Amino acid sequence: MDKIIRKIVMPGVTLLCLQTPKFKTGYFSVALQRQLCPENAAKDSIIPQILKRGCRRYPDMESLSAALDDLYGAVVEPIVRQRGEILCTGFCSSFVDDKYLPGEAKTLENTISLVAELLLDPATKDGLLNAEYVNSEKENICDEIRSRVNDKRVYASGRLREIMCADENYGTYAYGTLETAEKIQYIPLTKYYKESLAESNIYMFYCGSASPMRVELAVKEAFATLPRSEEYYDTSTEIRINADEPKYVTEEMDVLQGNLTIGFRMGEVMYRPNYAAMTVFNTVYGGGVTSKLFANVREKLSLCYYASSSVDSNKGIMTVSSGIDPAKYEEALAEILAQLDACRKGDISSKEFESAKSYVVASLRAYNDSAATMDDFYLGQELKGLIYDLDEYAGLVDMVELEDVVEIAKSVELDTVYFLKNRGEAV
Amino acid sequence: MRLIEYKNVGEEVWYEKLYNGLTVLVVPKKNYSRTYAFFATNYGGCDRRFKLDGQWHDTPAGVAHFLEHKMFDLPDGSNALTTLSENGASPNAFTANGMTGYLFRCTDKFEENLTVLLNFVMTPYFTEESVAKEQGIIGQEIKMGEDSPARQLRQNLMRALYANHPVRDSIAGTVESIAEITPEVLYACHKAFYNPSNMVLCVSGNADPERVKQIVLDNVKTMGAEVPERDYGEEEGELPAKVRIEEEMAVAMPLFMFGAKLPFDADGRSFMKQLLTGELACEMLMGESSELYSQMYKDGLINRSFYCGTADFPGGAFTAAGGESKDPYAVMERVTEAAAKMAESGGEQLFERLKKAMLGSTIRALDSVENICHNEAEAFFHGYSSFEAKDILLSVSIEDCREFLRKYFAIERLAMSVIRPLGEK
The missing domain is CATH 3.30.830.10 (Metalloenzyme, LuxS/M16 peptidase-like)
Structure with missing residues (x-):
């Protein structure tokens, strides 16, 4: 059985590494832990989508996709996972192990570095998130909220939660509501993004053939500019023990x-x-x-x-x-x-x-x-x-x-x- | 068993065609906890008209799928799905256009589970009563499918593209067509298609090839027989039967899918090459790293749900693009214009880069025992091995891709399917 190594690599940043020889693909993910709530859900969920549009080095989808193609089709995806009332937002990536590729591809270091660039060093205009990207992702997130109706099973479960947990954060859809999504503006969102980056607890996971040491080095180098505030946000889930009248x-x-x-x-x-x-x-x-x-x-x-x-x-x-x-x-x-x-x-x-x-x-x-x-x-x-x-x-x-x-x-x-x-x- | 090594992807395949006609393929994976077994017959939703003992038979839409549901019932009153689950395995089954597959994955008691799998798939047992009950359950499933905009969208594209091919009809059939199914129909189809010569067993993961073979020899005693000849309707022309089909459903934004028919090629490798060429050509033209994708995304014509590619089924294949859009016809127009341009010149760098990316994804797919087994079964029915994909891909040239775009993304070749929100028209 492969052993899992857990380590705090920077303040508020936990890295879990699982070294195993069995896969041909390496996997790395990074997640910011956010409190799910009606005011912020749309903002938290939209941020990775906007960041995926481009970073300083690859400022648009075309150049970014080209960079990924060059990494032998490495995949980097925005990911929003909900656990109780905690929203984990960030990226997950997977890439072919160097062993099966010609030359020294260094897919591990290159992919982790690309993920870090997307998260920390976005394509900006005058220091602000690109307004065009914000607006088009806003459209997308609104479409996503509207499309919930397409799958009736998902829709019904969502409605149940809204009704059952009307006055709890749990009733909030991970992408928020149309109303909160439509209100997103690029200037305040830039501020929110910077704060959330500095104050969130961060969880990272790696699985593949590389040693924990190599992964830790790659992470520390790639995330060297990660801002860290004095205190980190505590996230939690409120548990209601009993039900009212059905x-x-x-x-x-x-x-x-x-x-x-x-x-x-x-x-x-x-x-x-x-x-x-x-x-x-x-x-x-x-x-x-x-x-x-x-x-x-x-x-x-x-x-x-x-x-x-x-x-x-x-x-x-x-x-x-x-x-x-x-x-x-x-x-x-x-x-x-x-x-x-x-x-x-x-x-x-x-x-x-x-x-x-x-x-x-x-x-x-x-x-x-x-x-x-x-x-x-x-x-x-x-x-x-x-x-x-x-x-x-x-x-x-x-x-x-x-x-x-x-x-x-x-x-x-x-x-x-x-x-x-x-x-x-x-x- | 015979060993074939695919050194360039670091995999080995153990292979043997047994005395009774059944082919067994084993792809061992070191350090995997689980083992995946996939027992498939070359028989799917499209195989409705077939010739056996010199006689043509016509069967209602939905028999292959119905059979799949009923195979789990055993004469002793037990249900194989339950037996496997109780034994710690995760069993399942599915029916595609050209194949029906029964499968399980497990981390423990693999040999017992394989024995159950082999036996239930080879044991037909249907009664009037169980067939009637299943008609109710599948009726609900069909209704659920009809409520699914994505399924309707694709089905309508098939109806637009093809004039006669059975791919026009849903794999599950309709409430009316399945009402015609009787135990006799099921027994006859089982006998015709669940014969070892028409089947393959693929195992991957934590497995010993020789043990797998022995278990098959101990359990599958049926002898192989004539493989039925199929008829998929009159030959189709190059152009779509209908240029558009639109429908209204409870969706938020119009869903669209447009595409063109691709010719069938009886040679498995060249058929595969055509599909891979199509995948590459689509990526070049409108994949995420293309100029067209960025432009359409920027203009709000498409969103992340946009997809493109190729797919095949018995006796045919098609290429298509789809997603959500406020203006599906504008998307189609942009695509045809860009295809004409790209078919002429340019894109060399893009082509090389995309080939690199596709190479990466063929290697990555090998981490999934499910992918390995499904791809191997499908390739086996077409007469090649899925592990050849890497080499076939390397043989695709940019001229092949240009030719593909020139031919199949010409406006007259395309049909459009749209699902609009209720009351939008």
Whole structure:
């Protein structure tokens, strides 16, 4: 098993390095940790998109793409990841390992340096972010917000969150709202960008054949001009333990299929969260094909085309998402809740339990084969303040007992039911 | 098993065609935790009319996909999907235009899982009742597809480009076409296409080639048979059947996709070369590092959702570009104008740089066991190996790309599909 090395390389900057010989591709990412909130979400999410338009050395898309092509098609992408109420914004990059290329390509140093240039040294006009880039990315982000409606499943989950967490930061869409996005102006945004760069905690992840020492050197050289303020912003996620009276909301749209989405609070278990058990609980209830939702709601009763649950353990919220025939709303809702009751009563066969556990362990082990997935896993660990590596975490999952899962099921509370249906028919 | 080494990409392939006609390909990966197995038949959504024992058969749209859903049911009442999942594997299956694939990845108990995979795919079991139930489930899936603007967009482009080819119809079929499916139809299609001579097993990751072969020999006892001849309809002309199809749906901004038909080539390598030439030519003309892309992006005609490239299916291929735009026809006009210019001269540096980038991405793709298996299966059905891609790519010249642009991005070759927001027209 390859070992992960974690090191503070500059004030407020954590670098995780995983050295492994098995990939032909190197991977490097950098993420600024920002507090998700309605006022700033659009600004935080738009910044990497604007920065990706060009840096001082490669001031437009054409020259930047050419530079990437020259690095044998290295890829650098803006990335916005949300974990609970923390927004991680920055870049991820991947590049072919030198070993498979002619000459001394130095793709690792060159790509990390390009990422740093994009983040720290943007194409500016009179010291300000390029107004043209800001405006066109603003258009794009507004389109992105409007396009949420295109995928009904994503749209319904988004609406559920807005309704359920109306007065919590969690209800904010990562790209903000049309209103906040439209208000973005390049002068104040330049100031905001500089502040966020100086005051954010920064997480970096590398995976590939290079030694941690070589990566650290490359990072320190590339990020030498990173501004650091005296204090760093603390980011956190507010956890609401209990749900209020359940809310029921139905909305209509021109669709053929109905989307039934249900939000739960994880309840008292969030005082001392057992994350490994939560993952197993989710898998028993609604994650994957061995789950109760899949086996009963989909397969046995044919009530829907898909039905699955997911838990955001950073926030303590579980969401069930299902695609149903609008006429079967009552039936599907009752059955989804009945399956949760079954978990609460401990009505979980040892087969269901064991296969859920082995499913979780197998997926964790499989993370080892993808740099991007490991990046996500370790980012999640970092934000929760956990120190387990993949194997250790898999070991914790293996130790989960049935009682742990039942305890979580008992703790879960129904909060909001959101139904997106076709127009004109009564429910 | 026979070993083929592809030293320039650092990979080795173990290969054997077994006595019963089944081909087994294994690409071991050192230090990988998981193993990926992909069992595929050369049979997909387009294979609706075929000849067996001298007789032509017509089947409704959606049979290959329906079959895929029903294969998991076993005579003892168990479901292979559940069995594999309970055993810690992540199983799945998909139906494409020209292929149906059954797969799993796992980190443990690989041999047991492979045994399950081989057995369920070779064991047809359908009843009136289970078929009726599946008609309900797939009916929902079809409706979901019809709610998906991206799928409708692509399907409409196929309907515009082609007059007869079955690629015009959705792989899943329609609620009406799947209503015609009976257990007899499923048994007949399984017998015709799930015969070892028409199939391939690809394994990559943490695996021992000789063990894989032994497990196949122990489990697949069916003998290979005649591979059915297919008919994809009357030969298509060079020009699109229809120049445009527009539809209204619940989208925020118009989605568009325009493209041209590419000729079919029975020789797998030259067909592959045409597709790679097309990819390179599209990148030169309108990829992210082209002048045209920057210009259109700057003018607000396209956004990051813009894409271009080539794709193939049984008996054909096409090249296309698409994305979101307030003015899809202006995008198409700019593209055809720039194509005509680029077909004449210039772009040498760009071409070399893009070739470098594509070379990089072919190497990068080899980190994914999924990519390796899918590409190998597809290449196998076309008579070559996906590991030859690097060399085929190196043989593409700038003149090939110019020729491609001249021919296929001429305005008369193109058809346009647009999904507009409701009430916009």
